[in-house]
Amino acid sequence: QVHLQESGPGLVKPSETLSLSCTVSGGSLSRYYWTWVRRPPGKELEWLGYIFYSGGTNYDPSLRSRLTISIDTSKNQFSLTLTSLTAADTAVYYCARLHGLWNGSQTHYFMDVWGKGTTVTVSS
Amino acid sequence: DVQLTQSPSFLSASVGDRVIITCRASQAINNYVAWYQQKPGQAPKLLIYAASTLHAGVPSRFGGSGSGTDFTLAIKNLQSEDFATYYCQHYFIYPWTFGQGTKVDIK
Numbered sequence: 166q167v168h169l170q171e172s173g174p175g176l177v178k179p180s181e182t183l184s185l186s187c188t189v190s191g192g193s194l195s196r197y198y199w200t201w202v203r204r205p206p207g208k209e210l211e212w213l214g215y216i217f218y219s220g221g222t223n224y225d226p227s228l229r230s231r232l233t234i235s236i237d238t239s240k241n242q243f244s245l246t247l248t249s250l251t252a253a254d255t256a257v258y259y260c261a262r263l264h265g266l267w268n269g270s271q272t273h274y275f276m277d278v279w280g281k282g283t284t285v286t287v288s289s
Numbered sequence: 290d291v292q293l294t295q296s297p298s299f300l301s302a303s304v305g306d307r308v309i310i311t312c313r314a315s316q317a318i319n320n321y322v323a324w325y326q327q328k329p330g331q332a333p334k335l336l337i338y339a340a341s342t343l344h345a346g347v348p349s350r351f352g353g354s355g356s357g358t359d360f361t362l363a364i365k366n367l368q369s370e371d372f373a374t375y376y377c378q379h380y381f382i383y384p385w386t387f388g389q390g391t392k393v394d395i396k
Contacts, residue, residue: 209390210376210378210387210390211386211387212378212385212386212387223383225384225385226383226384266338268339271319273321274323274380275335276325276335277335279332280332281331
């Protein structure tokens, strides 16, 4: 059974850079997309971006200048780097496996395995 | 961006009830909608994708429907483990967005 685990700092200072990793166990990164989602306190979930196992990416346009998602298949990990942090980046960050399913006419994307989430607070 | 508006935002129900949650998109998004359930302190759990396809292992009391701009999640015979917050999410265009959530609480 595939298991995802986020890791990274719980507290980061404003203007600094956040680096989070997601370690995948029980399965390979191959053939899937891998994604990051966050939930700011009191707000709805926000999709941040995804990476395909071969390296192609897609990001929320509003974060594209600050966000990088990378993948290391040798470590079975993918990572998030978010620069120029502000208090608005305070959130629970989740990594998830993103399945792209082609049904013959459409590709449907869904996040079917999630990590438990890691809380990141941006504060001085 | 496509805005998703869920209603109601809060719903009180009893075990055994049938509940319906609606999700309205600010533009037509075909059937590119997924539904997730989240309980406090837990990660979201996938229920439905392609607006109406039940994810493997999800009980058949959950059902989804809709296309275009209007979507529904129905839960028949509500069970105690179903008290949670439910989110719709679209993947029609970037950025993908979520609805604000519907909290289903015990009456």
